[in-house]
Amino acid sequence: MKFKIVALFVFIPLFVFGQNQKQTKDEDQIKSVILKTFSAMKSVDSVALKSCFTSNAMLHISQVKPEGNALREVPAAKFIQNVMTRKPGDMDERVLSWGPILIxxxxxxxxxxxxxxxxxxxxxxxxxxxxxxxxxxEFKIQTLLYNMHQ
Structure with a gap:
């Protein structure tokens, strides 16, 4: 009986520690793919940008307009084509903070x-x-939903 109790106090914390390490690794990987996306946009790197998305990824853009809210859908492939028409440094998206990451x-x-x-x-x-x-x-972006305001 004592062995079972001791085993619980040893193995449960090890399991929890292992799960927390996996969660941290996944969060770091998610942050990395997001930062890679922004960097590829800024440097106009189509190979790097394409590697951040799944093959059928979509972007959904929400804009508040005087006539009402508008939601546009754009395939990631078209978004990447648009980025490639820019010059390096034209587009600079910056993370202000990291909100919740749920996995x-x-x-x-x-x-x-x-x-x-x-x-x-x-x-x-x-x-x-x-x-x-x-x-x-590795994690890849399947959907990117974003809004734009001043």
């Missing part, structure tokens, strides 16, 4: 407030909401 096995969400600069000038800010899927050993 369950192979799916995750990340809430990321941002500011956006075009040609060195602030144009807007908002929140990026990333929905990610683990493919093999």
């Amino acid at each position: 369950d096995q192979e799916i995750a969400t990340a809430w990321v407030p941002y500011e956006f600069y075009f040609n060195g000038k602030f144009t807007h800010k908002g929140v990026d909401v990333f929905l990610l899927v683990k493919s093999g050993n």
Whole structure:
């Protein structure tokens, strides 16, 4: 009986510690793919940018307009094509803070407030909401929903 109690006090903390380390590793990987996305946009690197998204990823852009809210949907491939028409340094998206990152096995969400600069000038800010899927050993962006405001 004593062995069972001792085993519980030894193995349960080890299991919890292992789970926390996996969670931290996954969170770091998610932050890394988001920062890689922003860096690839800024450097106009199509290979790096494409590697951040799943093959059928979508972007959803929410804008508040005088005539009402508008939601546009853009395939990631079209977004990447648009980025490639820019010059390096034109687009500069900056993380303001890291909101919650929630992970369950192979799916995750990340809430990321941002500011956006075009040609060195602030144009807007908002929140990026990333929905990610683990493919093999890495997370990739499946859906990016974001809003834009002053």
